[in-house]
Amino acid sequence: MDLITKGFTILRGVQDPALCQQVIDDYYRYSRENVGYVDACRDDLGRERRMVNFHRYSEASMRLGTNPRVMAILDYLFGAEASVYTSLTFKFGTQQPTHRDTPHFSTWPEGYFFGVWNALEDIAPESGPLFYFEGAHRMIVDQVSIWREAKAKRPDLSEADQLLYALDVYNGEVAIRAPENGVYRLAEMKRGDVAIWHPQTPHGGSPASDPMRSRWSTVFHCAPADKQVHQHHGFFLNAGAAEPPARYIFSEAHGRKIAVAGEPGFQV
Template identity: 30%
Template structure:
């Protein structure tokens, strides 16, 4: 499989850079097994598993619809690495499967997989094939995890929006239970997105089949432009959280920032298998949307 369960993470590098690149973490045989399970999943899902445009479709929570992929992700080698990063047991929260480059704008996962304490969530990017420079490689901006988003600071740049948020906060209610305010949380997310878009220092990862990249919950990352639409960039992304963390939804994150407590926490029922912990979720396909409209659908990711 590559690294065994005795692999030691350089925690100083993790703290400094906010990511790990693990070359040849998985053997080609292991990746081929994942691809076989993906093909089986698509065959069973039928026509809905395919994007009619033929480009950049994504499958959400494929681990929920494919026992083979779930078992592959809950492998001892990855479990070992994540356990070291979290100092706790890792829980498989969600998965994303891409055939081609996402061209996703710069963002962080934290608001949409928000957990406390800081650092108890991570994304894992697994290359299912060699990544060509023209296929829209993953990019990270090393070190950006050290500057967690200041929601209030971002809002103060838009006084009218800030006033609306303060009016909501005066109600002292949970944003997740009031659909009327969800549009407001989306507009706050759009304002916050501006804080990530223009960050400099992008590092592209033209990595090899079987390589793994792991990033911190606050790492700014995204997908580079696809220069050659005929090229695939098959990848499997998984999101993980520590089993002892507390999670909150994005609406409360953006509207009740700075005062989140357990009464606003999400209920994330964890299921246990012989391989490890995971969250059972519905598996479905969403066609990719243009980058400029991403922020309006991000709550689905």
């Protein structure tokens, strides 16, 4: 119900705390095995960046992503078999500006996507908790007209750059209008809690008063197994039209389809 009215819900204590700790331990194992790579990918503060698809390295992470209770809820919400597309694992808060996931995870028909965010430890306020704008999933931002205007305003750019320009305009409009269309909320999460958000819910990482404080968490990007997820090219170019060609195949784990869509690695 919260997902319909608020665009966001938290399931308390769904994940096994020992499994959450195992993901963190696996991350340290990965770091020991890949010291040079880890060091080469640090940010300006010397912190590790977000890790893509860690579930394809860590069995514990794969177990979190295929949690039977969470997946059963997604099956129900999609009205179809839910699968895992990709994931992001965060050692630190992201401080990511307000955005929607729809341009990055677009489906045909639209909206067959949920972000499933898992707290791997009790999230400290100073680490920059996840935030969202309750109710703002209902705000309309028209990507078709944004794309049309982007092409008209910047005919000098290549199509790839026009798409990035359109994405900037779209993200800007979401960030500016979200506070008028929803209520700002910080997600208070403890180890084992799981948040699920609607693909149109504006959200991000709040400012961290202590950016070196850990904020261990993993978000799984989930979609029905019979629908492919596309990126911003598809979102703008194919809006309302035929689906772009399939991009990836699936493997299987714990009775669930898992997209083969990128190896584990830092997002730089």
